[in-house]
């Protein structure tokens with residue numbers, strides 16, 4: 001499991017972004033958002049304010065798969081991005097109880 005330092009090339013990033021767009025249009029995603037919960041803070045968030053977040057970002061080799069995208073609120077999305085610049089640990093997302 002040392003694939004996290006992998007940097008995708010431009011074509012792969014483009015492909016995953018397209019896949020993300022397709023996922024976002026899917027019934028699966030709409031059902032997830034309809035629950036109205038942020039994956040990270042577990043707050044109730046109106047479906048239309050949920051954003052799609054990649055647990056492992058595309059830029060770090062993450063894929064647009066159902067197991068790697070989660071609905072989250074704008075606050076968490078922004079916060080996660082700033083964590084990423086420092087020391088966000090991909091793969092440590094499962095028990096993040098801090």
Ligand SMILES: [Zn+2]
Pocket residue numbers: 038039040041042043072073074075076077
């Ligand atoms: Zn949140």
